[in-house]
Amino acid sequence: MTEHAPLRIMLVDDHTLVRMGFCMLLGASPDLSVVAEADSGEQALTLLATARPDVVVLDLSMPGMGGLEALRRLRSREPQLKVLVLSAHDDSAHARRALDAGALGFLSKGSAPDALPQAVRCVGAGRRYLDAATAQQLALAALDGGSNPVDALSAREFEVFVQLARGRSVQEIAQALKLSASTIGTHLYHVKQKLAASNQAELTLLALRWGLIEA
Helix, strand or coil, X not given: CCCCCCEEEEEXXXXXXXXXXXXXXXXXXXCEEEEEEECCHHHHHHHHHHHCCCEEEEECCCCCCHHHHHHHHHHHHCCCCEEEEEECCCCHHHHHHHHHCCCCEEEECCCCCCHHHHHHHHHHCCCCEEXXXXXXXXXXXXXXXXXXXXXXXXXXXXXXXXXXXXXXXXXXXXXXXXXXXXXXXXXXXXXXHHHCCCCHHHHHHHHHHCCCCCC
């Protein structure tokens, strides 16, 4: 019987200790192999061609371009790339945005440790993976008819909204996303209109209320 080569995994997370823990967790399984680590979306894009991962385990909340933008760019370069998104947030909005952007799986960082290898194997086999809490959140959001106002935001507007709510300036977001400040300003204008917010403080309060950021 022919043995299958281990799944090649690239970890993308800006916390060194988190990556170290994931490496130990995944390295304990002979069918899984961490072949590259990146601390940002930018570095992940640089390493992609040489690492040739089967699965990318990607944190959503990172400095720089952030996880959603990294996901879009990785998938743009490698349309068949299988991505498992990790998030400290268990709201349905982040999960749905990640899945819409091409992630095959979504796992809350609050899940049990043994869920990570299981999720990686599932995504590596080309199957969708959602942890139970996220699946429930998505199901409940669908039953509620998607009444959350944040659903009205486009993918780019959602990203600008979350980054602004975290305290980033228009200039910082523009630099991270490689867009002009005027383009970000236009997105910000639409975000404020759609969410009926008048300033950045109100956007932060809304993001906190909807569980999109942590206090």
